[in-house]
Amino acid sequence: MLNDRGFAFDPTSGETFQLSTTGLRIVRLLQQDTGHEKILEHVIEEFEVEPNTASRDLADFLLSVKQVGWISE
Amino acid sequence: MNPPRLILSGLHRGENPQPGAGLIKSIRAQFPGAFIIGLVYDAMESGIYMVDGPDQVYAMPYPTSGAQAYFRRLDEILALSPADILIPTLDAEIELLVHLEEEITRRGLRCVLPDKLTLQRRSKANLTELANLCDVAVPDTQPIYDLSGAYAVSRGLEFPLMVKGQYYDAKKVQHEGELAAAVSRLAAEWGAPVILQKCVDGPEFNALGLGDGKGGLVGLCCIRKTILSDKGKGLGGITINDPRLTDLCERLVRELKWNGPFEVELILDEKRGEYFLIEINPRFPAWVDFPSQCGANFAGALVRRLLDGVWPASLPTCPAGHFYLRHQIEVHGHVNQIAELAGTYA
Amino acid sequence: MTPTLRLPYIRPTLSRLNQGPVNPFRLGTSPSCPDIDGISVPELTREHGSPLFVFSETALRDAYRAAHRAFSRRYPDVQFAWSYKTNYLNAICRVFHQEGAIAEVVSGFEYEKARHNGIEGHNIIFNGPHKEKADVERAIAEGAMLQVDNIDELLHLGEITKGRTEPLPIALRVHLSTGVQTVWSKFGFSGDDGELQQVVRRILAMPQLRLVGLHCHIGTFILEPEWYRIAAKKMVALALNAEAMGAGPIRYLNMGGGFASHARLHFQYLPPEQATPSMDRYAEAICDTITAEWPQGRTLPKLYLETGRALVDDAGYLISTVVAVKRRTLHDPVATALAAFGKNGPATVAGAPSQNALVLDAGINLMYTTTWYQPRILPVRPCLDAPTPTTVFGCLCMNIDVLREDAPLPGLTTGDQVVMHPVGAYNQTQSMQFITYRPAVVMTGPGGQVHLIRRRENLEYVQEMEVVPSHLQNPE
Numbered sequence: 001m002l003n004d005r006g007f008a009f010d011p012t013s014g015e016t017f018q019l020s021t022t023g024l025r026i027v028r029l030l031q032q033d034t035g036h037e038k039i040l041e042h043v044i045e046e047f048e049v050e051p052n053t054a055s056r057d058l059a060d061f062l063l064s065v066k067q068v069g070w071i072s073e
Numbered sequence: 074m075n076p077p078r079l080i081l082s083g084l085h086r087g088e089n090p091q092p093g094a095g096l097i098k099s100i101r102a103q104f105p106g107a108f109i110i111g112l113v114y115d116a117m118e119s120g121i122y123m124v125d126g127p128d129q130v131y132a133m134p135y136p137t138s139g140a141q142a143y144f145r146r147l148d149e150i151l152a153l154s155p156a157d158i159l160i161p162t163l164d165a166e167i168e169l170l171v172h173l174e175e176e177i178t179r180r181g182l183r184c185v186l187p188d189k190l191t192l193q194r195r196s197k198a199n200l201t202e203l204a205n206l207c208d209v210a211v212p213d214t215q216p217i218y219d220l221s222g223a224y225a226v227s228r229g230l231e232f233p234l235m236v237k238g239q240y241y242d243a244k245k246v247q248h249e250g251e252l253a254a255a256v257s258r259l260a261a262e263w264g265a266p267v268i269l270q271k272c273v274d275g276p277e278f279n280a281l282g283l284g285d286g287k288g289g290l291v292g293l294c295c296i297r298k299t300i301l302s303d304k305g306k307g308l309g310g311i312t313i314n315d316p317r318l319t320d321l322c323e324r325l326v327r328e329l330k331w332n333g334p335f336e337v338e339l340i341l342d343e344k345r346g347e348y349f350l351i352e353i354n355p356r357f358p359a360w361v362d363f364p365s366q367c368g369a370n371f372a373g374a375l376v377r378r379l380l381d382g383v384w385p386a387s388l389p390t391c392p393a394g395h396f397y398l399r400h401q402i403e404v405h406g407h408v409n410q411i412a413e414l415a416g417t418y419a
Numbered sequence: 420m421t422p423t424l425r426l427p428y429i430r431p432t433l434s435r436l437n438q439g440p441v442n443p444f445r446l447g448t449s450p451s452c453p454d455i456d457g458i459s460v461p462e463l464t465r466e467h468g469s470p471l472f473v474f475s476e477t478a479l480r481d482a483y484r485a486a487h488r489a490f491s492r493r494y495p496d497v498q499f500a501w502s503y504k505t506n507y508l509n510a511i512c513r514v515f516h517q518e519g520a521i522a523e524v525v526s527g528f529e530y531e532k533a534r535h536n537g538i539e540g541h542n543i544i545f546n547g548p549h550k551e552k553a554d555v556e557r558a559i560a561e562g563a564m565l566q567v568d569n570i571d572e573l574l575h576l577g578e579i580t581k582g583r584t585e586p587l588p589i590a591l592r593v594h595l596s597t598g599v600q601t602v603w604s605k606f607g608f609s610g611d612d613g614e615l616q617q618v619v620r621r622i623l624a625m626p627q628l629r630l631v632g633l634h635c636h637i638g639t640f641i642l643e644p645e646w647y648r649i650a651a652k653k654m655v656a657l658a659l660n661a662e663a664m665g666a667g668p669i670r671y672l673n674m675g676g677g678f679a680s681h682a683r684l685h686f687q688y689l690p691p692e693q694a695t696p697s698m699d700r701y702a703e704a705i706c707d708t709i710t711a712e713w714p715q716g717r718t719l720p721k722l723y724l725e726t727g728r729a730l731v732d733d734a735g736y737l738i739s740t741v742v743a744v745k746r747r748t749l750h751d752p753v754a755t756a757l758a759a760f761g762k763n764g765p766a767t768v769a770g771a772p773s774q775n776a777l778v779l780d781a782g783i784n785l786m787y788t789t790t791w792y793q794p795r796i797l798p799v800r801p802c803l804d805a806p807t808p809t810t811v812f813g814c815l816c817m818n819i820d821v822l823r824e825d826a827p828l829p830g831l832t833t834g835d836q837v838v839m840h841p842v843g844a845y846n847q848t849q850s851m852q853f854i855t856y857r858p859a860v861v862m863t864g865p866g867g868q869v870h871l872i873r874r875r876e877n878l879e880y881v882q883e884m885e886v887v888p889s890h891l892q893n894p895e
Binding site: 026050 | 426427435443744832834
């Protein structure tokens with residue numbers, strides 16, 4: 001389960017997570033099978049952020065999403 | 074008169090239980106219509122989810138973040154849930170708020186607090202001086218500021234030793250290795266100084282009281298701890314009536330002119346037949362609701378004082394022979410409630 | 420179509436809630452520091468570069484006046500002496516001299532600086548455990564107030580003043596047990612075990628010297644004003660005792676300094692706003708005690724104070740810029756300690772707890788005081804997200820260059836600026852040139868003026884003292 005304030009509960013593992021607003025937006029895009037390049041475009045378009053910062057933070061974020069097992073590659 | 078609206082904290086009832094849940098129970102017993110707002114530091118504080126628990130719960134910054142952060146958050150909370158009374162229940166909160174009564178009253182909140190000097194006089198670091206003044210026995214107690222100080226003091230005191238955080242937590246240590254670990258951990262969590270205290274062997278006693286701020290007592294309830302957890306927490310206690318113990322507490326309160334709730338911790342040295350003063354806590358203990366069930370509602374008396382501006386008549390003495398046992402049961406919550414507290418920032 | 424309105428950016432994060440308390444408010448909110456003394460931080464760095472030390476002249480003067488007021492309204496004869504070692508940038512010294520402070524120096528170098536700043540010898544208190552012979556001679560000739568630290572110094576003074584017709588007035592430095600965790604027994608003579616009296620007896624046998632004062636500095640960053648009460652009481656007793664032994668009138672008591680600023684010690688639970696006592700509490704402890712203990716009807720001795728940190732620390736800021744952002748894996752501290760001894764290095768486990776980390780363009784070579792204190796680190800721009808524990812690294816190419824292990828900071832990014840505060844005490848005097856140039860220092864004035872008070876270092880400055888032997892002169 002993932003609510004609109006970024007709180008996530010994994011019913012399989014019992015773990016709970018909190019996403020920041022930007023994190024939530026990215027996860028929603030991932031849920032719609034958006035590619036990583038496209039996600040970066042969305043982030044830069046929707047938020048006040050420099051492309052380099054957005055790209056670095058997205059890579060970090062995707063790594064942590066991968067580490068909790070929400071995405072595989 | 075409208076039912077009182079209160080803010081209180083310390084809702085956890087796990088391994089290291091805090092007084093908040095007991096306070097809620099006592100207050101509801103005397104003021105059934107009270108609206109109670111719980112301040113929490115973690116969504117996992119068990120009292121949030123108790124039956125007849127707080128009506129509303131808000132997350133707070135740690136006291137170590139300072140008064141500015143505390144009051145900024147309190148203002149946000151008051152805008153959502155107006156209140157008349159504040160009952161801080163944790164030592165670190167009291168240390169933070171002690172000279173800020175004006176800030177509290179400015180927000181329309183009533184609160185009973187000791188003054189800063191009195192609070193310092195009963196601190197673990199100054200306990201020996203106070204005990205000597207009141208002619209109360211006290212184990213050798215010394216504040217230390219770093220590891221080398223701890224080693225030096227430990228040589229004079231001999232192991233085993235009690236190592237105590239300045240506001241909270243304690244550990245019994247048997248040798249220098251354990252001493253180093255305990256000092257580092259307690260200093261990291263509660264800051265310097267860390268307190269070293271010589272161990273006294275014997276049965277443990279606690280007294281819960283309310284000082285009237287003029288040297289007198291509004292109420293006092295003395296217990297002997299009957300069951301100790303391996304961390305030294307009282308899992309059970311029985312009311313007693315020992316005039317020596319009462320007299321000792323009266324001397325301390327008279328000297329301090331203590332205002333509000335307190336808990337005195339003592340150990341009886343059976344060989345010498347003498348009570349040793351271990352600590353004076355500037356707040357209600359976790360077992361605050363037990364005396365209420367024997368007819369002496371300390372929390373209710375404090376709320377009465379805050380509503381009326383004067384202390385109510387003295388509380389009845391709990392007759393000897395009543396006992397409590399700490400009874401842990403499971404409270405129920407849903408992950409949605411955690412979600413409420415986890416995502417409320419910005 | 421690109422939307423014209425973009426949302427404020429917050430770093431995307433995913434945190435496991437079982438790794439700590441579930442409470443986004445636990446570290447408070449993220450205060451920002453967009454300006455210093457009303458001057459915008461980006462404007463300051465545009466002109467003077469980053470990093471940049473900034474001192475507020477208003478804050479310096481206000482701190483001095485508040486301290487002077489606290490003491491002078493309780494005591495008839497008070498004189499502050501600016502502690503040069505705390506910060507001897509000339510502009511800073513001169514602000515305090517203008518306010519009425521004389522100088523307190525602990526070396527010939529500082530003595531020269533004070534003289535250069537227009538302070539006459541008789542307005543210099545000369546302190547410290549090591550005073551060069553030539554410096555002592557100059558100090559005597561110019562009438563400086565010598566505070567004798569040790570017996571070797573006293574005997575040397577006895578020698579060089581032999582035959583003086585007018586005895587040389589001196590003071591003795593004393594160390595006392597007051598409750599401070601460490602008695603500063605490095606300095607002076609013990610006032611607790613009779614050592615001082617023994618020294619007084621020696622002085623009585625030297626007609627060329629006359630004891631006129633006692634000096635005591637009980638320690639540094641003293642958060643308990645009551646300790647000064649104990650010190651003041653002991654100082655009066657020692658003074659009266661010396662007089663009773665025949666030393667003649669003790670004209671002054673120098674209570675040193677040690678008053679706390681609004682810095683925060685490591686292992687200090689409550690923040691400075693709660694922990695740091697007001698100047699009034701120090702003044703009350705010292706002045707009331709001396710007044711009460713001094714014999715009725717006799718003129719009170721002059722009171723000297725040498726407080727440094729409490730006057731300058733809060734007036735100093737260091738602006739710095741984020742040059743890189745990292746995630747830092749938090750290893751088990753025991754495994755890390757073992758790894759230091761070559762036993763099974765801590766493996767980086769996927770999913771291990773980690774926290775944000777920043778690299779700034781300023782390092783611990785500029786912030787020596789981070790050894791004992793935690794500066795507040797404030798973002799310059801307002802941030803929306805909750806602060807999380809963030810490691811703040813300095814710019815030096817050394818692993819130990821950590822300005823703060825756990826600063827509560829929102830998710831900052833490269834190019835963001837931060838302001839560290841308070842940093843005005845000792846960081847100037849103890850900073851070292853290392854790896855890169857030390858930054859410029861400016862002083863902001865009450866009317867929005869910005870005065871450059873120390874230029875950024877350059878290659879010529881750093882190499883000025885170097886000499887290249889002739890056989891290495893031609894690099895061919």
